[in-house]
Amino acid sequence: MTAQKIFMAGAVSVIFWLGLSLSLVAQVAVELPTQSAIRSALAKVKPAIVQIETIGGRDSIGGTRVTNQPKTGLVVGRDGWVITASFNLAHEPTTIFVRAANEQRLPATVVSKDHSRKLTLLKIEPSRSLAEPELVGRNQLAVGQAAIAIGRSLDWQNPNVSVGIVSALRRIWDRAIQTDAGVSPHNFGGPLIDLNGRVMGVLVPMSPQGDEVSDGTEWYDSGIGFAVPLEPAALQQMLNGKSLWRGQLGVTFKETDGYASSPVIAACPGNSPAARSGLQVGDEIKQIDGVPTSLVNQVRHALGAHYAGEEVTISFLRDDEMLSAKATLAKDIEPWRHAMLGLLAQPAENGVRIRHVFPQGPAAIAGIQVDDRLVAINGKPIASQEALELELMNIAVDSVIAVSVLRGEQERVFELSVVALSAEKSADVTRQAADASKLVPLTVAESPNLCHGYFPKSDRPSALLMWLGEPGERDPEATLTRWQAWCDATNTALLIPQSLNEKRWTRDEIEFLNKVTEQARQQYNIDPFRIAVGGQTTGGTMASLVAMSQRATWRGLILINAPAATRVAQFQSEPKQRQMVLIVDAAAEEKIAQQMERWTKHFEDQMFPVTLLETDPSGIPEIVTQWLAQLARF
Amino acid sequence: MFYTSNQKIQRLLRFGVAGCLSAAMWCMGEVHLRGQTLSLPDVIESVQPKMVKIFGGGGLRRLESWQTGFFVSNDGLIVTVWSYVLDSETTVVLADGRRATAELLGYHPQYELALLKVDVQDQPFFNPDLSVKGVPGTTVLAFSNLYGVANGNEQCSVQSGVVSAVVPLNARRGNRRTSYQGPAIIVDAITNNPGAAGGAVTNRQGQWLGLIGRESRSAESDLWLNYAIPAAQVTMAMDLILAGKTNENLSVDREPTEPITLELMGLVMVPNVVARTPPFIDQVTTGSAAERSGLQKDDLIVEVGGKVTTSFKDLQNRLRQIDRDSQVTLMIQRGDQFINVTLQANQR
Numbered sequence: 001m002t003a004q005k006i007f008m009a010g011a012v013s014v015i016f017w018l019g020l021s022l023s024l025v026a027q028v029a030v031e032l033p034t035q036s037a038i039r040s041a042l043a044k045v046k047p048a049i050v051q052i053e054t055i056g057g058r059d060s061i062g063g064t065r066v067t068n069q070p071k072t073g074l075v076v077g078r079d080g081w082v083i084t085a086s087f088n089l090a091h092e093p094t095t096i097f098v099r100a101a102n103e104q105r106l107p108a109t110v111v112s113k114d115h116s117r118k119l120t121l122l123k124i125e126p127s128r129s130l131a132e133p134e135l136v137g138r139n140q141l142a143v144g145q146a147a148i149a150i151g152r153s154l155d156w157q158n159p160n161v162s163v164g165i166v167s168a169l170r171r172i173w174d175r176a177i178q179t180d181a182g183v184s185p186h187n188f189g190g191p192l193i194d195l196n197g198r199v200m201g202v203l204v205p206m207s208p209q210g211d212e213v214s215d216g217t218e219w220y221d222s223g224i225g226f227a228v229p230l231e232p233a234a235l236q237q238m239l240n241g242k243s244l245w246r247g248q249l250g251v252t253f254k255e256t257d258g259y260a261s262s263p264v265i266a267a268c269p270g271n272s273p274a275a276r277s278g279l280q281v282g283d284e285i286k287q288i289d290g291v292p293t294s295l296v297n298q299v300r301h302a303l304g305a306h307y308a309g310e311e312v313t314i315s316f317l318r319d320d321e322m323l324s325a326k327a328t329l330a331k332d333i334e335p336w337r338h339a340m341l342g343l344l345a346q347p348a349e350n351g352v353r354i355r356h357v358f359p360q361g362p363a364a365i366a367g368i369q370v371d372d373r374l375v376a377i378n379g380k381p382i383a384s385q386e387a388l389e390l391e392l393m394n395i396a397v398d399s400v401i402a403v404s405v406l407r408g409e410q411e412r413v414f415e416l417s418v419v420a421l422s423a424e425k426s427a428d429v430t431r432q433a434a435d436a437s438k439l440v441p442l443t444v445a446e447s448p449n450l451c452h453g454y455f456p457k458s459d460r461p462s463a464l465l466m467w468l469g470e471p472g473e474r475d476p477e478a479t480l481t482r483w484q485a486w487c488d489a490t491n492t493a494l495l496i497p498q499s500l501n502e503k504r505w506t507r508d509e510i511e512f513l514n515k516v517t518e519q520a521r522q523q524y525n526i527d528p529f530r531i532a533v534g535g536q537t538t539g540g541t542m543a544s545l546v547a548m549s550q551r552a553t554w555r556g557l558i559l560i561n562a563p564a565a566t567r568v569a570q571f572q573s574e575p576k577q578r579q580m581v582l583i584v585d586a587a588a589e590e591k592i593a594q595q596m597e598r599w600t601k602h603f604e605d606q607m608f609p610v611t612l613l614e615t616d617p618s619g620i621p622e623i624v625t626q627w628l629a630q631l632a633r634f
Numbered sequence: 635m636f637y638t639s640n641q642k643i644q645r646l647l648r649f650g651v652a653g654c655l656s657a658a659m660w661c662m663g664e665v666h667l668r669g670q671t672l673s674l675p676d677v678i679e680s681v682q683p684k685m686v687k688i689f690g691g692g693g694l695r696r697l698e699s700w701q702t703g704f705f706v707s708n709d710g711l712i713v714t715v716w717s718y719v720l721d722s723e724t725t726v727v728l729a730d731g732r733r734a735t736a737e738l739l740g741y742h743p744q745y746e747l748a749l750l751k752v753d754v755q756d757q758p759f760f761n762p763d764l765s766v767k768g769v770p771g772t773t774v775l776a777f778s779n780l781y782g783v784a785n786g787n788e789q790c791s792v793q794s795g796v797v798s799a800v801v802p803l804n805a806r807r808g809n810r811r812t813s814y815q816g817p818a819i820i821v822d823a824i825t826n827n828p829g830a831a832g833g834a835v836t837n838r839q840g841q842w843l844g845l846i847g848r849e850s851r852s853a854e855s856d857l858w859l860n861y862a863i864p865a866a867q868v869t870m871a872m873d874l875i876l877a878g879k880t881n882e883n884l885s886v887d888r889e890p891t892e893p894i895t896l897e898l899m900g901l902v903m904v905p906n907v908v909a910r911t912p913p914f915i916d917q918v919t920t921g922s923a924a925e926r927s928g929l930q931k932d933d934l935i936v937e938v939g940g941k942v943t944t945s946f947k948d949l950q951n952r953l954r955q956i957d958r959d960s961q962v963t964l965m966i967q968r969g970d971q972f973i974n975v976t977l978q979a980n981q982r
Binding site for chain 1: 769770771772773795796797798799800801820822824826838852854855856857858860908909910911912913934936937942943944945948965967972
């Protein structure tokens with residue numbers, strides 16, 4: 001609605017402009033589209049609009065059913081170059097046909113893709129030159145000018161049209177023109193034109209919520225649609241067969257709200273373009289290519305239109321001094337390897353108490369002992385586990401650091417070489433035993449789901465495990481019977497939610513699971529560094545979605561005889577999220593074992609510390625609670 | 635169909651603001667830039683007396699109990715969509731607020747249209763003989779009582795847009811295809827709303843173009859369709875209803891009683907294992923029509939009768955439309971080559 005209100009305001013002012021000073025805006029065609037104006041604009045671009053048909057492929061894209069309806073494309077080169085929305089081909093068809101004006105149906109091949117603008121370039125071999133449309137640069141557009149969206153999906157003879165105005169420019173991090181003309185699968189891949197028949201951009205589904213190829217398709221008939229301008233330089237690269245990606249700087253900001261926080265760098269991993277250009281933690285980005293950036297989201301906006309491989313000039317503030325650096329943006333940032341000192345910590349009055357030192361770990365080798373209190377790293381005071389974690393976020397694996405500890409009243413400084421965070425179990429950890437308690441029901445307002453919680457009695461913070469059983473499990477007492485001894489022995493709280501449907505967990509339930517966990521954290525004494533979600537078979541797959549839905553909350557993911565959900569494959573380890581994975585094969589079945597190994601390998605590749613263990617089913621509670629006890633490792 | 639209340643409100647707001655604004659834009663635009671045409675308010679004022687709001691049954695099942703209609707004669711003939719609203723006693727409310735109980739003269743199930751009669755004289759109406767056609771780009775106005783916002787002497791709501799396309803209606807309501815499958819004017823205005831069905835679509839001059847059809851989704855793209863049945867088809871249906879010929883079939887594509895099959899042609903396809911299996915030939919029966927016309931194993935059937943076969947299932951649907959005695963034209967892909975093939979299964 002907000003977008004529409006903005007458009008309304010824009011349109012109303014256009015009316016006043018018209019009435020008052022027509023001559024002032026003569027350079028932009030700010031006039032109301034008459035029937036004849038629409039038809040003459042359409043006639044100009046019509047020969048350049050093609051129909052696309054496909055054979056085979058998948059039957060759904062991101063939950064949207066693939067239909068047999070023809071799709072639309074736009075000629076961008078007379079020798080047979082055609083561009084379309086990637087959404088139109090996301091089902092990966094076996095065969096693609098393009099039907100251009102005055103041509104037979106011709107087979108097409110995919111040449112390249114623009115993953116940032118969600119475009120795909122196709123090539124056909126036409127018998128004669130195709131009609132090329134005229135393009136209009138995005139600097140020549142104005143909000144309020146007439147815009148016509150055209151598709152060729154309904155009728156081969158006559159393109160379908162939808163008329164509106166340009167509602168906004170530089171949307172979706174500076175990549176798209178917004179219009180109130182109807183944009184839908186009936187014209188994705190077709191052009192948005194002005195009244196002179198010039199192409200402003202290609203219609204694609206776009207959404208501020210995400211860059212997946214089908215994000216934004218749900219917005220038809222909503223008064224909001226998008227077209228991405230065709231930039232000649234980018235198009236030339238695509239014609240040369242080069243695919244394009246959104247450029248990344250590779251920084252993480254100290255941010256609570258992108259529209260309120262100033263862009264102060266919280267992390268920039270060593271392999272990121274930011275770090276290579278000389279940027280450091282604590283630097284405040286003031287300008288990108290001369291455009292002021294006082295908020296985090298202004299940085300995102302300034303970088304949004306850039307492709308990987310492009311160079312940007314960054315002006316930043318370091319210790320009251322303005323500096324400048326040139327960074328070459330990257331396609332993707334390698335997954336982050338978290339640093340580890342080799343110790344288990346515990347909150348202490350001042351600093352962090354060391355409750356265990358891993359034998360052969362960097363801390364042990366340097367001479368740090370149990371009961372030492374860690375108080376500083378590289379001279380920087382560390383007052384809490386949170387501060388320790390934040391500091392480690394900027395320490396590269398293999399670097400040498402100075403760790404200050406208090407042993408009794410005496411302060412000592414040790415030099416140690418940091419290793420990569422590993423999930424390996426360390427033997428002989430003192431158990432934090434707790435006293436038995438009983439199950440309590442937990443509910444979340446306006447949610448029909450049920451959840452039971454078990455919170456052992458202890459004056460120390462408990463670890464927390466959310467256990468997602470098989471969807472049909474309806475007896476929390478029985479679940480508790482299996483877990484209780486180990487929960488008491490390791491001071492682990494247990495949440496046992498039930499699925500609404502007896503056959504499956506659904507994605508809609510993720511919100512409830514996060515909320516009930518938040519509630520448990522508020523009511524009970526929970527260690528925020530040892531919160532994990534896990535489950536068996538489909539419960540495990542659901543757990544993987546939950547863990548990735550709030551990565552800062554869920555420090556651990558436990559999969560038992562369960563593959564992660566397919567969409568979890570896109571996640572990688574990141575500086576801000578110190579997540580670890582435990583995979584347990586308790587099935588003694590070749591097929592499941594292979595699955596577990598595949599996912600272990602996948603998580604390893606994405607730099608998640610991961611452990612793969614085998615056990616018989618009775619050993620699950622022990623393995624899981626022990627692993628949880630060691631989750632807060634630094 | 636149902637909307638959540640939130641969607642309803644959104645749609646309502648959208649219409650309300652957009653409607654008023656576009657009316658304002660047109661007004662200014664036409665008055666300033668094209669002084670010779672009637673102003674938009676004048677056009678709308680001339681159309682409104684022809685519109686009626688129709689109230690009837692349906693409320694019990696949480697379905698809307700109202701729809702729209704308009705006069706097509708000066709003595710009280712009203713055309714509207716045939717729906718459950720007309721199942722019980724129907725009240726018609728005229729633009730000036732007069733109420734009348736309507737008599738159902740008849741309906742045509744395939745056109746999904748009905749004719750009502752109320753007792754009035756010298757009534758403004760759309761003359762079917764003066765109706766006009768729309769083409770993509772034609773400016774249109776849509777008059778309807780969408781969401782039942784208008785009551786008593788409140789006028790129907792007006793929306794503006796253009797004709798987006800004119801194509802045969804391929805739509806469904808729930809899981810069933812709509813029985814009307816003739817031409818449809820797809821309009822670029824959100825007319826697909828509860829209660830809007832039976833409304834009038836006119837051009838910029840207020841001349842009658844079509845009737846807003848019942849809410850349905852495209853059978854091809856799954857999107858909600860904003861469409862109107864062209865005036866010519868509505869007129870044809872009215873004539874049939876008045877003549878009592880409501881069983882007359884429309885000239886829609888009928889499936890032949892004995893369609894051609896893959897077996898008759900002599901083709902065995904690659905097993906249909908996934909949702910959109912490409913139609914590859916697995917085997918050609920010796921001595922069959924397929925063999926005579928040169929088809930081979932591993933050929934991909936890309937067209938039947940000039941239309942792309944998007945999958946094995948689509949190929950089967952396509953063949954179901956073809957009589958076994960008629961010629962079948964195929965295009966196949968063999969490696970990089972595309973070959974046209976004509977095949978006659980029954981040689982007599």
